[in-house]
Amino acid sequence: MKRRVTQQDIAKELGLDKSTVSLALRNNPGIAKATLERVQGMADKLGYRPDPALSNLARQRWAGHETGSGAALAYLIDSRMANADQHRRFLDPARARAEGRGYLLHEFDLAEYSSMKAASRVLNHRGIRGLLVPQFAHTNGPSLFEMPAANFTVVCLDLGWVSVPFHIVAPDMFENTRRVWREVVNRGYKRIGGAILSHTPQAVDDAARYGASAASQHEFIPKKDRIPLLTTDHADRAGFMKWFERHEPEVVIAFISRVYDWILETGRRVPEDVAVASLSVFPDQTPEVSGVLRQVDNIGITGVDALIAAMHEHEWGIPTLQRKLSLEPIWYEGTSLPSKQV
Structure with missing residues (x-):
């Protein structure tokens, strides 16, 4: 059988450290664009394919560090907005799902920071990569689009007043x-x-x-x-x-x-x-x-799953192809619509 091409093979061909190759293959924003292109071009040339078993092992190690703290995610709110009371609607089910998957989900209020860039610096300092964003109100103030999105993986929950380019989980x-x-x-x-x-x-x-x-x-x-x-x-x-x-x-x-x-x-x-x-x-x-x-609970739960999946695929920033995950209708039988059929 033909030997599997490894990251070490790519590093040897390019004269780079294996760690640099690993980060470049994950589209890490800290790697220069020219280096990304060199590494990914050589990976294609050599026929490199990730080893599924090793990738899964790396994910498990990343999601549960030796300290037991788990990888951190952030749930953004903005208490300045008119619809701020709705921002936390999906937080509890999302947090429970995240903890069940080995992650910690922290509430992060953008109103506590002078700008989106300042908020981004704090998130980076805390080692937070994955962001869940509920529907924000239309506003002329600080905008989600001002955040350096290339540093994060983002999934938006539900539809609101602003069309976003990130992956979305919402009812159909x-x-x-x-x-x-x-x-x-x-x-x-x-x-x-x-x-x-x-x-x-x-x-x-x-x-x-x-x-x-x-x-x-x-x-x-x-x-x-x-x-x-x-x-x-x-x-x-x-x-x-x-x-x-x-x-x-x-x-x-x-x-x-x-x-x-x-x-x-x-x-x-x-x-x-x-x-x-x-x-x-x-x-x-x-x-x-x-x-x-x-479907408040399902939106929060599915949003966490979608975020973790995107992180595992090393998706940073605005995706090339936006995915919109639509939840099918679920009927609730109250008492306000009796049948008129005889």
């Missing part, structure tokens, strides 16, 4: 929306009102909700029975009330459970007078509302 909002429309139709409802709502400024997934709702109306609802989709801002209570009183739907497909509260404020009973199905359900907050789960 298009399929979530389609699932709710199908469920409502299959349970026998005819006059279906879609309170799809939107954000100001537009959120990344607003278009997916609207597109899936428009497609579902076209596919499932006869033209004469279609109610115009409500796409005003998600906090526009007055706009919703006007739309609701005008069209009197027998069921409302709501973007968020806030709409459920608005309906109750009109004096209607749910589900006796009007049924409700939500595109984003949090059972711990509104256990009675039926719809698709927001």
Whole structure:
């Protein structure tokens, strides 16, 4: 059998230390670009392929140092932002998953630093390479894009107001929306009102909700029975009330459970007078509302797995090919959407 080409072979050909070759093959940002290109070019020329057994052993050693402390990851928040209360939503399940995989996940508040570059220096000093980033609000202040991304492996959790170039783990909002429309139709409802709502400024997934709702109306609802989709801002209570009183739907497909509260404020009973199905359900907050789960735990857990996988593949900075890992819809059966089928 042909002998496997080793990193030592590459180092000998180039007159470099084996440690330099090892770092270059992992795209370490501390290695000069010219050296990276020389090493990787020679690796291709010699037909170098990593040894899976050795790679796995190295990963285990890296993930659990002799000190037992484990490799450190950071979960970024920014307490200055308007949606800061949502930043920690995925932290607990992510931390538990990280610890189960031999890593420590630390909360890291960007508000404590004068700039993203200053925050980056602290992260580097602490030896933190992997970053989990929840959805940040649209802001004219410090931006994630100001961070020297080449020094880190980054995975973003959920979709927000800012389009990011890093790998993303999020619910499949298009399929979530389609699932709710199908469920409502299959349970026998005819006059279906879609309170799809939107954000100001537009959120990344607003278009997916609207597109899936428009497609579902076209596919499932006869033209004469279609109610115009409500796409005003998600906090526009007055706009919703006007739309609701005008069209009197027998069921409302709501973007968020806030709409459920608005309906109750009109004096209607749910589900006796009007049924409700939500595109984003949090059972711990509104256990009675039926719809698709927001999957907070799954986002955090899957985000950690995706981050560790990217780190194992030595992915630094902005990936050449962005991966978007979409979680399939999971239905939650509350009490607000009884079947009308006989």
